[in-house]
Amino acid sequence: xxxxxxxxxxxxxxxxxxxxxxxxxxxxxxxxxxxxxxxxxxxxxxxxxxxxxxxxxxxxxxxxxxxxxxxxxxxxxxxxxxxxxxxxxxxxxxxxxxxxxxxxxxxxxxxxxxxxxxxxxxxxxxxxxxxxxxxxxxxxxxxxxxxxxxxxxxxxxxxxxxxxxxxxxxxxxxxxxxxxxxxxxxxxxxxxxxxxxxxxxxxxxxxxxxxxxxxxxxxxxxxxxxxxxxxxxxxxxxxxxxxxxxxxxxxxxxxxxxxxxxxxxxxxxxxxxxxxxxxxxxxxxxxxxxxxxxxxxxxxxxxxxxxxxxxxxxxxxxxxxxxxxxxxxxxxxxxxxxxxxxxxxxxxxxxxxxxxxxxxxxxxxxxxxxxxxxxxxxxxxxxxxxxxxxxxxxxxxxxxxxxxxxxxxxxxxxxxxxxxxxxxxxxxxxxxxxxxxxxxxxxxxxxxxxxxxxxxxxxxxxxxxxxxxxxxxxxxxxxxxxxxxxxxxxxxxxxxxxxxxxxxxxxxxxxxxxxxxxxxxxxxxxxxxxxxxxxxxxxxxxxxxxxxxxxxxxxxxxxxxxxxxxxxxxxxxxxxxxxxxxxxxxxxxxxxxxxxxxxxxxxxxxxxxxxxxxxxxxxxxxxxxxxxxxxxxxxxxxxxxxxxxxxxxxxxxxxxxxxxxxxxxxxxxxxxxxxxxxxxxxxxxxxxxxxxxxxxxxxxxxxxxxxxxxxxxxxxxxxxxxxxxxxxxxxxxxxxxxxxxxxxxxxxxxxxxxxxxxxxxxxxxxxxxxxxxxxxxxxxxxxxxxxxxxxxxxxxxxxxxxxxxxxxxxxxxxxxxxxxxxxxxxxxxxxxxxxxxxxxxxxxxxxxxxxxxxxxxxxxxxxxxxxxxxxxxxxxx
Amino acid sequence: xxxxxxxxxxxxxxxxxxxxxxxxxxxxxxxxxxxxxxxxxxxxxxxxxxxxxxxxxxxxxxxxxxxxxxxxxxxxxxxxxxxxxxxxxxxxxxxxxxx
Numbered sequence: 006x007x008x009x010x011x012x013x014x015x016x017x018x019x020x021x022x023x024x025x026x027x028x029x030x031x032x033x034x035x036x037x038x039x040x041x042x043x044x045x046x047x048x049x050x051x052x053x054x055x056x057x058x059x060x061x062x063x064x065x066x067x068x069x070x071x072x073x074x075x076x077x078x079x080x081x082x083x084x085x086x087x088x089x090x091x092x093x094x095x096x097x098x099x100x101x102x103x104x105x106x107x108x109x110x111x112x113x114x115x116x117x118x119x120x121x122x123x124x125x126x127x128x129x130x131x132x133x134x135x136x137x138x139x140x141x142x143x144x145x146x147x148x149x150x151x152x153x154x155x156x157x158x159x160x161x162x163x164x165x166x167x168x169x170x171x172x173x174x175x176x177x178x179x180x181x182x183x184x185x186x187x188x189x190x191x192x193x194x195x196x197x198x199x200x201x202x203x204x205x206x207x208x209x210x211x212x213x214x215x216x217x218x219x220x221x222x223x224x225x226x227x228x229x230x231x232x233x234x235x236x237x238x239x240x241x242x243x244x245x246x247x248x249x250x251x252x253x254x255x256x257x258x259x260x261x262x263x264x265x266x267x268x269x270x271x272x273x274x275x276x277x278x279x280x281x282x283x284x285x286x287x288x289x290x291x292x293x294x295x296x297x298x299x300x301x302x303x304x305x306x307x308x309x310x311x312x313x314x315x316x317x318x319x320x321x322x323x324x325x326x327x328x329x330x331x332x333x334x335x336x337x338x339x340x341x342x343x344x345x346x347x348x349x350x351x352x353x354x355x356x357x358x359x360x361x362x363x364x365x366x367x368x369x370x371x372x373x374x375x376x377x378x379x380x381x382x383x384x385x386x387x388x389x390x391x392x393x394x395x396x397x398x399x400x401x402x403x404x405x406x407x408x409x410x411x412x413x414x415x416x417x418x419x420x421x422x423x424x425x426x427x428x429x430x431x432x433x434x435x436x437x438x439x440x441x442x443x444x445x446x447x448x449x450x451x452x453x454x455x456x457x458x459x460x461x462x463x464x465x466x467x468x469x470x471x472x473x474x475x476x477x478x479x480x481x482x483x484x485x486x487x488x489x490x491x492x493x494x495x496x497x498x499x500x501x502x503x504x505x506x507x508x509x510x511x512x513x514x515x516x517x518x519x520x521x522x523x524x525x526x527x528x529x530x531x532x533x534x535x536x537x538x539x540x541x542x543x544x545x546x547x548x549x550x551x552x553x554x555x556x557x558x559x560x561x562x563x564x565x566x567x568x569x570x571x572x573x574x575x576x577x578x579x580x581x582x583x584x585x586x587x588x589x590x591x592x593x594x595x596x597x598x599x600x601x602x603x604x605x606x607x608x609x610x611x612x613x614x615x616x617x618x619x620x621x622x623x624x625x626x627x628x629x630x631x632x633x634x635x636x637x638x639x640x641x642x643x644x645x646x647x648x649x650x651x652x653x654x655x656x657x658x659x660x661x662x663x664x665x666x667x668x669x670x671x672x673x674x675x676x677x678x679x680x681x682x683x684x685x686x687x688x689x690x691x692x693x694x695x696x697x698x699x700x701x702x703x704x705x706x707x708x709x710x711x712x713x714x715x716x717x718x719x720x721x722x723x724x725x726x727x728x729x730x731x732x733x734x735x736x737x738x739x740x741x742x743x744x745x746x747x748x749x750x751x752x753x754x755x756x757x758x759x760x761x762x763x764x765x766x767x768x769x770x771x772x773x774x775x776x777x778x779x780x781x782x783x784x785x786x787x788x789x790x791x792x793x794x795x796x797x798x799x800x801x802x803x804x805x806x807x808x809x810x811x812x813x814x815x816x817x818x819x820x821x822x823x824x825x826x827x828x829x830x831x832x833x834x835x836x837x838x839x840x841x842x843x844x845x846x847x848x849x850x851x852x853x854x855x856x857x858x859x860x861x862x863x864x865x866x867x868x869x870x871x872x873x874x875x876x877x878x879x880x881x882x
Numbered sequence: 883x884x885x886x887x888x889x890x891x892x893x894x895x896x897x898x899x900x901x902x903x904x905x906x907x908x909x910x911x912x913x914x915x916x917x918x919x920x921x922x923x924x925x926x927x928x929x930x931x932x933x934x935x936x937x938x939x940x941x942x943x944x945x946x947x948x949x950x951x952x953x954x955x956x957x958x959x960x961x962x963x964x965x966x967x968x969x970x971x972x973x974x975x976x977x978x979x980x981x
Contacts, residue, residue, distance in 0.1 A: 432904030
C-alpha cells in the first residue's frame with residue numbers, strides 16, 4: 006500500500022503506520038462487524054509525498070534554528086505553505102473519487118467528518134491528543150482544503166514543541182486522514198464500559214442527547230446520564246437532563262451550530278430501555294474485542310445504531326488531575342463552594358490576574374494554597390501533613406502545634422508588613438456607613454456603558470485595587486478582605502462567652518451574632534419571599550408558577566394580563582439582584598437578569614411549602630433573646646456584674662463588631678459578583694463580535710479560550726480553525742473535572758482526624774465531614790444537584806447538595822438539616838444553617854452520590870458526621 | 883539602647899502615619915454624604931494630625947527625626963502600593979502570555 010486511498014474496510018488494527026491510530030481502529034471495528042459509518046483513509050504516505058511535492062524540507066530543517074518562543078512564527082509560515090499549495094492532481098482525483106463513492110453508496114448528498122489520524126497518536130498515552138485537528142460538516146467542495154488543514158495541524162506550535170521535547174525528528178512525522186460520512190443522527194451519545202469517574206468496572210455509563218454527537222463530545226449540552234449494571238444490563242441510575250440545545254445534522258452556511266431543542270423534548274428521555282440495552286451490548290462487544298475498557302461514540306439514525314469511534318477509556322482519578330503539578334498544595338476551603346466545578350479557562354485566567362501567585366494558585370480550575378509559602382508565613386514547627394491539616398481544617402479541628410522561636414520574628418515582621426499594607430484600609434473601614442458601597446452600582450453601570458472598558462479593564466477597575474483615589478471601585482475587594490476581622494471577633498467572643506458562662510448551647514456565639522439587619526443576601530431572600538407573597542394574591546400567577554416549568558413560566562406570565570403587577574415587582578427585584586447566579590464566580594454562569602428561571606423556581610418553592618420566613622426569623626430572635634438572658638444570669642455571680650454589667654457590655658460590644666464585619670464581608674461579596682457580571686457582559690459583547698465575524702461558532706465557546714488567545718483573536722492573529730479543537734478538548738476536560746470532587750491536597754497527605762472518627766467510621770454507613778452548624782437531626786434525604794431544576798424540598802427533609810450559594814437559600818427554610826459535599830465553617834451552607842438554627846455538615850466528599858433520595862439519615866452537626874440508616878428506596882436524581 | 887529607641891520611635895511614626903493617611907481619605911470616602919459627615923471627617927484629621935505634631939514636639943532632635951522619618955517612609959510606601967498593584971496585574975498578564 007502506498008499513496009492509494011483506502012476504504013475503511015480495507016484497514017486493520019495493525020495498519021497504524023499507514024492509516025494512523027483512528028483509521029486503524031475504525032477499520033478493525035468494521036472488519037469485526039461493528040456498524041461503523043462508511044469512509045476512507047488518505048494514508049500517511051500521501052502526506053509524505055505531498056510534503057515532498059511542495060519541498061517542505063528546508064522549512065522543516067530550519068525549525069531547529071528557532072527557540073520555542075519563536076515556534077509560532079515559523080509554524081505559521083509552514084502551515085501557510087501547506088494550506089496554499091495544491092494537492093498533486095492524481096491524489097486529489099483519487100480523494101474525490103473515493104468521496105463520490107461514498108455519495109453513491111448513500112444515494113444522496115453527504116457531509117463528512119475529516120479527522121487527523123496520527124501515526125504516533127493513540128499509542129500509549131495518546132500524547133499527541135488535542136494537537137491535531139478534526140473538521141465536521143465538510144462538503145465535497147471543502148474536502149481537499151480540510152485534508153490540508155489536518156496535515157498543517159502537524160505544524161502547530163504545540164505539536165512542534167511537544168516533538169522537540171520528546172526528541173522526535175520533525176522530518177519523519179506524517180499524518181493519515183480519515184474521511185467519514187457524518188450520520189444524520191436523531192440521538193447520539195458516548196458510552197463508557199467502566200465508570201470514568203469512580204473506575205467501577207461493573208457499571209456501563211452512557212450519556213446521550215438529541216441530534217449530532219458533537220454537542221456532547223464538545224461539552225455543549227448536559228446530556229441524559231444512564232448507569233447500567235454490566236451483568237444484568239439493568240438501569241442503576243438515570244438522570245434526565247434539560248437538553249436545551251442540539252447540533253443539527255446539517256449546518257447552514259453562517260448559521261449557528263447549536264439549535265434550541267423544542268420545549269416538549271427538553272426533559273424527555275432520549276433512550277428507551279431497549280435502546281440502552283442495544284448501546285450497552287455494543288459497548289461490551291467493543292471492550293471484549295479490544296481487551297480493555299472502551300469509550301465509544303455512537304449515533305442513532307432512523308432507528309439504526311452506528312458506532313463512530315471506540316478508544317481506550319480515560320479514567321480520571323485524582324492522580325490524573327494532579328499529574329505534572331509540582332509542589333504541595335491544599336485546597337482553599339473558604340472559596341471551594343464557589344469552585345465546586347472547576348473554573349472555565351477564561352474565568353480562571355481572569356481570576357488568576359487578581360491573585361498574587363505563588364501563595365494561591367489555580368490548579369485545573371480549582372483554587373489551592375501553596376503549602377510551602379503558607380508554611381513560611383506561619384510561626385509553627387510541624388510536619389507538612391500537620392500544616393496541610395491546619396490549613397485545610399483550621400476552622401474546626403486545628404492540630405496542636407508548637408511555636409517555633411526561629412520563625413516567630415519573621416512572622417511578626419510579616420504581620421507588621423501586612424499592617425502597613427492594609428492598615429489604612431483597616432482604619433478607613435472601622436466605622437464605614439452601611440451605604441458606603443451602594444455607589445458601586447452606579448460605577449458598575451458607567452463602566453458597563455463605556456466602550457473604552459474591555460473585559461480586562463473592567464476587571465481592573467471594578468475588582469482590583471490599583472487606584473489610589475478611588476473610594477468606590479477599588480475598595481470593595483479590600484473591604485471584603487479587611488472584613489475578615491469578623492473571624493477574629495468570633496474567636497474573641499467565643500473565648501469571653503465560654504470563659505464566663507459555662508454550659509451554653511453549642512452555637513451560642515453564632516446565635517449572638519445572628520439577626521443582622523441590612524445584609525444584602527438576606528434582603529435578597531426576603532425579596533423572593535415578597536414576590537411569592539405577591540404571587541399568592543393572584544390565582545392565575547400562582548397557578549402558572551406552580552404548574553409550569555420554571556424555564557417556561559416567564560413566557561406564560563408575560564401572556565397573562567393579571568400578572569402585570571407581579572412582573573413589575575419581579576423586574577424591580579431583578580434590577581436589584583439580577584447580577585446574581587448559580588455558581589456566580591464563574592463568568593460562564595448566566596445571571597438572573599439574563600435568565601430569571603432560578604428566581605421563578607425559588608418563588609415556586611416558597612409557594613409549594615407554604616412556609617413563612619418571618620416566622621422563622623421571629624423564632625430565631627426569641628431564641629437569641631433567651632440566650633442573652635441566660636448569659637446575663639450566668640454572669641451575675643461575678644463582681645460588679647449586677648451593678649455595671651461590665652462583662653455583658655464587653656460581650657455585647659464584641660458581638661456587635663463581629664456582626665458589623667460579617668455584614669460588610671457579605672455585602673462586599675454582593676458587589677464583587679456585580680463586578681464579575683460586568684466583566685461577563687463585556688466578554689459576551691466580544692463573543693457576539695467574534696460570532697458575527699466567524700471567529701467563533703457557538704455561544705459559550707469564548708469561556709473555553711485562554712485570555713491570550715482571546716487577545717490574539719481580537720487582533721486578528723487567530724481564527725476559528727486555530728481554536729476549534731482546543732475548545733473541544735477543554736470542554737471535555739472541564740466536563741470530566743466537573744464530575745469530580747477536587748482533591749483536598751496535592752503532593753501531601755492530611756493527618757488522620759482523631760480516634761473518635763476512626764471509631765465512628767468502623768460502625769458502617771457513616772460519612773465524615775466537618776461540622777458547620779451544631780445539632781442532631783434525623784430525617785429523609787433529598788439529593789438536589791441543581792436548585793433551578795429540582796426545587797421541591799418537602800418540609801423536614803434533609804437537603805443533600807454538592808455545594809450551596811445564595812440561590813439555594815430558600816431551600817434551607819424547609820430543610821431539617823443540610824449535608825454538603827464541599828465547604829467550611831465559614832461557607833454559605835454553614836452560615837445560613839447557623840442563621841436558621843439547623844444542623845449542617847459540610848465537606849462530605851461524594852455525599853450526593855453515596856446518599857440516595859429517600860433514605861433516612863442522622864445528621865450529627867456537633868461532630869460532623871452523617872449516618873445512613875436503612876434505605877426506603879428511591880434513587881438520587 | 884539609643885538605636886532601639888530610635889527604631890521604636892520610627893515604627894511609632896509609621897503606625898501614626900497609617901491613621902493619619904486613613905483620616906486624610908475621609909473627604910473622598912464620605913464625599914457622597916459630606917454635608918452631614920464633614921465635622922467627623924475634619925475632627926478625625928485634626929486628631930491624628932494633631933497627635934503627630936504633639937508627639938513630635940517632646941522628642942529630642944534625634945528621636946524627632948526618627949519619628950518624622952517613620953511618617954515619611956510610610957507615606958512613600960503607601961503611595962507606591964497602588965502602582966505596585968498595577969504592576970502586579972501587568973506581570974500576571976505577562977505570565978499568562980508566556981504559558
